[in-house]
Amino acid sequence: MSPHVETSVAAAALSVDNLEVAYTVRGIDRAVLRGVSFSIAPGEAYGLVGESGCGKSTTAYASMRYLPRNGKILSGRVLVDGDDVTNMTGSQLQRFRASEASMVYQDPAQAMNPSIKVGRQLIESFTLLGRSKADATNDALQALRRVRIADCERVMDRYPFQLSGGMQQRVVIAMALACDPKLLVLDEPTTGLDATVEAEVLDLVRVLREETNAAVLMIAHNLGIVRSLCDRVGVMYAGQIVEEGPCREVFDDPQHPYTVGLLRSLPRRGVRKTEQALATIPGMLPLIGTDLPTCVFVDRCPLADDLCRTVVPPVVPVGITGNRYTRCHHLDRISDIIEAPTDVPIGILAKSEDNPDVLELSHVSKTFRQRSTEVPALVEVDLQLGEGETLGIVGESGSGKSTLAKTMLGIESADMGGVVSLDGHAVAAKTAGRSADDKRAMQMVFQNPDSALNRAWSVRRILLRSVTKLTGIKGDEANDRVEKLAAQLRLTPRHLDLKPRQLSGGLKQRVAIARAFAGDPRIVVCDEPTSALDVSVQAAILNLLADLQAEQHTSYVFISHDMGVVRYLADRIAVMYLGRIQEIGLTDDIFNGPNHPYTEALLSAVPSLDGEITTRIRLDGEIPSPANPPSGCVFHPRCPRAIVGVCEVSEPPLVEVAIGHSMRCHISIDELRVLQQGH
Amino acid sequence: MSDTEHPGPHRDHLISTPSADALLPATPVEIELSGALQLSERHQARRENWRLIRRRPAFMIGTFIVAVWLVCAALGDRITPHNPLDFRVSTHLSPRAAFPFGTDSQGRDVLSRVMAGALDVMKVAPLAAVLGVVFGVTVGMLMGYIGGWLDQILSRIVEAFLALPVLLVALLAITTLGNSTLVVIGVVSALFTPVVARTVRAAVLAERDLDYVTSAKLRGESSLFVMFKEILPNVSGPIIVELTVRIGYAVFTVATLSFLGAGPQPPSPDWGAQVSEGFRVISAGIWWTTFFPAVAIASLVIAVNLIADSVQSVLEAS
Structure with missing residues (x-):
């Protein structure tokens, strides 16, 4: 019952035929792959998508025979360039992995030895192939040039931790390509990277694929990436490919x-x-x-x-x-x-002018002190948040999104001079100094529910404690409220008596949201609340957040790197770079432009699932260290539109360019409109 | 069974662990189970831990030895073949049927004295260890959670304590304060405190920055609540291990102290004191008065350590 695949097995670089894999758990074989078949032609890129647990990584590992110790191939064949991987001996397998196939993992930092310099590790991957030391050194330099690293001598002389994530992933890709593999397996290669860096790495993979003619097997949860990179895609569910075809x-x-x-x-x-x-x-x-x-x-x-x-x-x-x-x-x-129509549209309060502001930040800065140097993580941030409004905050890692959230909440105290006001009154910089009502008014949902929920406590205890502590209700009344909260978040009573580790990721996040809503907060700060979840679970959580907001008029500060999610949920969006708000405006303003050049780059870095053609704006280099920000406009060294003689001299102020739309740029809005008309 | 998603909040975009799929069989949590099934799985996990630890021969041997000494300590001269304090037998009889461990310089039955001597150790060592762990947890919690200058100061004190020779300090303290059982317990537990504190501090440091602690602060919990209600249950693993290990050390330390004279005085059948009394005549070929109490000390220390090792490896595996 192997599907009719058009690529003939002989010509395929990778051909997986009716593969069945099981993991042995407590002595019992548990089937993970149930007859997976596909093939990839040389130079072709094939993507595998599906929810976590569907077997896509297992397929990738099985195609290299890198299964964990308890994994075994029950039946089926894996042919790489005509050789059957499933019945190779140990030494054959070693040769195969050294010279035929390579794998790039999600976390480049773990793929390299942290205590050996990059150069030596790279040279080793060539000496392994039998090159002499001198040849290998040359090859290594060549390999770094191939992955578009300009300053290769300097990079060779560094330790992995001295390189940025994007640079590390390039080095790992260079190593993977050392043997000119016939098959390159990429397991979520850009998941840990920022959108702009991700776009660069994907560009690189695209170019290298043409140069090397290797077959690429790409595992990704991000469908946009698969669409933008792969020729064909297989959709996996429960260890089977349920649909396959051109992306x-x-x-x-x-x-x-x-x-x-x-x-x-x-x-x-x-x-x-x-x-x-x-x-x-x-x-x-x-x-x-x-x-x-x-x-x-x-x-x-x-x-x-x-x-x-x-x-x-x-x-x-x-x-x-x-x-x-x-x-x-x-x-x-x-x-x-x-x-079929999706669920009933939800009646949600649109932000209107007469909604009073519940939260206001004026001149809020946060400077960390590391040894004797001052690191400004947040610089002069002014913000207002209306009742029932959602403010999205986007920006690359290191842009100060999380610091902004923590400073609002008082987890970090703002520098002197900055004022955080709730419902019109200034509150203490630290949570501990705030009144019970102010604490109750602002709560947070964290990115990682595993870390956010006390694993020694039951769900009931977690919620009950928040209810009693925040609202002062006690006894039966508090118990009733816990049960009501749980019901609101579609948790059943039996979930209440479980410990967090017994819940799935989505359920855990619901508990975390229930906890944040325990005291009927005015504002809930959500820090990447769905980035650890599968898309279908993410959808449920986003719906829930929208429902809760419609019912209770809660305001959200919603931090996310996912532009699609922000666009869906946010009424207004603030774009941050190096601790500063570079642009802020209504969601439509941000997505329709004209934009700050940084926003423009961020937006164009998102791999589109809808196949919209956008002209890509590429950013060079990395986010500068906040300890030592560039002169003038902090974005100018990476800005493709920077004006020499202006941008590096003075920092532009945050100016309102249209009603409710402000940005920090020396270029006028009209000029930007003309420059950005192409897309 | 550990958690599926290892805390990985260091990157903004971290979506799943590197090989989430590949590791799946060991981590079935992603999949929502029915409540009943989950509960039974949890019980199963606990029972599994018990089964695992009971399957370890080391644990069973250790428990058996400890049980034997516990019985001796509890029943004392009700089960000893002779009165441990009785002087009437001839002195220095070598082991024989009537006196399997021989008799000592005063003509007392060594077997009876070894059995009765268990009581002294069993009274002092576990209490000292428990107290040491209680103090150590408190100090370590403060160091790890409060941090800052308090941590700096306490850390220096801990280091200073660790640099001192334990026995000398203990001897000095006991000779100054008198050698009552209470003083011995107090001194030994004080000596254990810094070691335990250091372990607990490290465990607390790993917990302190987790988001559940932040969340507790956001709803206005006091530091005491966060330390002892939120964090403590999550660091109980290393604390239990520390406790079992410390009991072993306490047995040894208490025996050594009484060997050096800073413990129960003659004619008490304390093991350390017996070794101390007997070892002067070893050169004359009278080995049994030293050997048997020494073996008793060693057996108890080893037994406790066997248990500690088993507990540690089972706790670490789960």
Whole structure:
């Protein structure tokens, strides 16, 4: 029942044929891959997408035979350039990994030895191939040039930690390419990187793919990346590829209910919370090792009927080209789900002029002291937040987003001179100095629910403590409130008696949100609340946040790196760079432009899932150290539009260029409009 | 079973652990289970820990030895073959059927004295260890959580304490304060405090910056609450390990102190005191008066350490 793949096995650089892999847990084999088949031609890029736990990484590791000790290949073949990886001996395997296939992992810092200089590690990957020391050194320099590192001698003489994340990933890619691999496996290669750096690394992979003619297997949770980089894509669910085809076709016209669900759970095409709730995929991925029903997706599928429960769905070719297939009985009914209206649009309070401001920051700065040097992490920030409004905060890591959040909340105290006001009255810089009501008014949802929830406490205790501490209610009344909170967040009573580690990531984040809402806060600061979650779970959380806001008129400060998410949820957006607000305006202003050149670069770095053509603006270099900011406009060294003689001399003030739209740029709004007209 | 998503908040964009899929079998938490199933899994995990530790021969041997000494300590001269303080037998009899461990210079039965001597150690050592751990947890918690200058000062004091020769200080303190059982317990626990404090401090430092602590501060919890209600349960693993290890050390330290005379005085059947009494006549070939109490000390120290090792490895694995 291997699907009809158009690339012939002989010509493929990688051909996976009916691969079944199981992990042995407590002596029992648990199936993870259940007959995965696909092939990649030389020079082709193939993406695997799906929720975490669907088996995409296992597929990647299995294709290198890098399975963990308890993993084993039960059946099937993996052919790399015609050689069967599954029955190689130890030494053959070693030779294969040294010279035929390479892998790039998510975290470049872990892929390198932290105590050996980059040069020596790189040279070693060449001496391993039998080169002499001198040749290897030359090759290493060559390899660094190949990954577009300009100053290669200097980079060779550094330790990994002295390089930025983007630079580290380039070095890792250089090492991976040392052997001129036939197959290059990329496992979430840009997940830890900033959007602008991610765009650079993806560009590099794109160029290198053409240069080397290697087959690329790309694992990514970000569908936009896969769309922008890969030729074909396989959508995995519960250890099977449920749909496969050219990226553009699959993403524009999905033909499997799972693909449809996955795509619809992403905020796309500028949809806003005021217009539509996001679609979610009900239910959860089946446990690994459980006996699957006939169709792997049947339990969560809106189209499932008796046929789906009794007959294994066939591999159905889609279209006439023969390079696309799906595993679904109801191809003819796919359009039903696509056209079915998503949940009722939620009535949400749009920010209007007469909403009073609940939070105001004026001249708020935060300077950290590291030894004797001063590091300004936040510089003269002025902000207002209206009742029921969502303010999105975006910017690369190191731009001061989190410091801004912590300073509002009083986790860090603002420098002298800055004032944080709540409902019109100034509050103490530190949380501890604020009144009970002020503490209650502002709460936070953290990025990582594992760290945010006390793992020794039960969910009930976590919520109860917040309720009693923040509202002063006690006894039965407090218990009732905990149960009401839980119900609001769609947690069932039985979840209350569990410990956080027994909950899935999405449930944990719901508990964290419930805790933040325990005292009916006026403002909730959300720091990347969905970035650790799968897209379908993210959609549920975003819907929940929007619902809670509609009910309670809570204001949100929403920090995110995901432009799509910010666009969906935020009424206004502030763009930060090096501790300064560079641009702030209504969401439409930010997305329609004209923009500050930094915003322009950020927006164009986002790999689009919709295939919109945008002219890419590339940023050179890295964010400068806040301890030693550039002169004049702090963005000028990286700014593609910088005016020599002006921008490095004086820092532009934050000026209102249109109603409610301010930016910090020497170039006038009209000039920017003309410059940015192309996109 | 550890958590699925290891805390990785250091990067803005961190989405999942590097090989989340590959590691999945050990981490089934991503998948939402029915409540009943989860609860039973939790019980299973606890039972699994018990099963694991009981399967370790080291743990079983250690527990058996400790149990034997506990019985001796509890029942004392009710089960000893002779009165441990009785002088009437001939002196320095070598081991034989009537006196399996021989008799000492006063003609007392060594076996009976070794059995009765368990009481002294069992009274002093665990109490000293528990007290040392309680003090150590308190000091270490303050150092780790409050930090700043308090940590600086306490750290220097801890280092100074660690640099001192333990026994000398203990001897000095006991000779100054008198050698009552209470003083011995106090001195030994005081000597353990800095070591425990250092371990606890390190564990607290790893917890202090986690977001649940931030969240507690945001709702206005006091430092005491955060330290002892929020953080303490999460560092209980290293504390339990520390406690078992300290009991072993306490047995040894207490025995050494009484060997040096800073403990129960003759005619008490204390093990350290017996070794001290007997070792002068070893050169005359009378080895049993030293050997058997020494073996008793060693057996208890080793047994406690066997238990400590097992507890540690099971706790670390889970």
